[in-house]
Amino acid sequence: MIKKIIRKLLPKSNKNLLNALDFGIQHKLLPKYALKSVQALQDAGFEAYIVGGAVRDLLAGLTPKDFDIATNATPDEVRKVFRRGRIVGRRFPIVILPFGAELLEITTFRSNVTAPQNEQGRIMRDTAFGTRKEDARRRDFTCNALYYDPVAEKIADDIHGIADIQARRLVMIGEPDERFHEDPVRMLRAARLSAKLGFSLSAEIENSIRKNSFLLKNEPPARLFDEITKELLCGNSSGCLKNIKSLNIPADIHPIFAIMITHDDDSTRQFVQTVLQRTDERVKHKKPVSIAFVLAALFWHKLQQIEQDLHTLDDKPTQTLHAAIRQIREDGGERWGVPNRLFTVMREIWQLQPQFAYIRGKRPFRLLKQPSFRAAYDFYILRSLNQDADPKIAEFWTKFQAANEEQRMMMTQPIVQRSTNKKRRRRKPKKDNQGTESES
Ligand code: ATP
Ligand code: MG
16 A cells, blocks of 8 residues: 555656547557456556557557556566466566466566677576666567556557557667667567568668578577467468568578478469468458468478378378378477477378268268367368369368258268169179278
């Protein structure tokens, strides 16, 4: 209580606040949990703002995908306000607060005292806390350094981010060379944000990225994978790829980049384009996107190539497929960074592909029950649209899913049984590759 009174009496750095309503922003645009969390921190006597991408996206007329809070409460103090909060991160400790499927990230203002760096100038730890204005200077781009107080309906724009959003340009806070050395992932963020927002990159930023992109080779694969995931799901993954190529970001920083950037043939290039375009369409229409699906699709041609290389006449096709999947993982080596739970789904999507050919007997019913059926089916459809799978079989599966149980039984009757109505056959038909064998 005393703390609360003292904080209220202290001079605030709130003099230059703008009216949020003048920029079309109001608290009703926030989910309740975000608004209430800001309020709870303020009620406990702290400063608290919605910050970063959410404010930027609202000002740029986009729907924010997550909401971050910045506060002058330390992580421990935040935890006292929200008992459910969890402190995570060694390099930048923050508090994570779950609300159903959503995660609220609460960060404490960083100070601009020089954080410990390695020989390349990369920041290794950043735990010195500071004021809001100091915190703003530590962020990457001016459009990401806006602080929105939804209780007072005010925006703090200490670094003139609003003007840059209105001019649709991505402006680095500080010297690009220095800021990219501090954290090389900012180069990927620049490529992504300019594509996602349709903002221009200055020649200075572009040149700096061309000069420094080799630094990305030393970034932890898991962090690169996180950023790649954001690129794939940002709604303009095709634009991100274009930027990455034109900025000469090296393909060997991550196996997924290698897949997207280097193509040996036109059909792979075309397939990657189709995958990215379809993903962008789904994101734009707010349809769910499975990252495992996108990755399975991106690696598909490589998988087939490996299968061809490995195939010998003695091997069963499933053995070759399993061996090729193992090799994809091994080729990824130490720079892989794809979480195992995702790779498991990718593997299932691939392993189920040959099963779609079997449309008679009990096998279709079994396939339908597989946990990854839907993703595998979507993938089969994608392949059929690219002349890589049989469109008639794709059509069968679309109808089979929509059919009721009786219709399904009819659809999957072995051909021999159907024809008995017209003409009785003596000989058992040969097994064919459409699974006409009866199943036990
Ligand atoms: P989005 O959530 O749409 O992907 P974002 O800008 O919100 O974009 P987050 O990773 O959620 O990205 O980061 C939240 C904010 O934290 C950013 O807006 C920026 O202010 C700051 N930030 C994130 N990463 C960095 C970084 N590498 N260097 C400096 N500031 C960063
Ligand atoms: Mg964000």
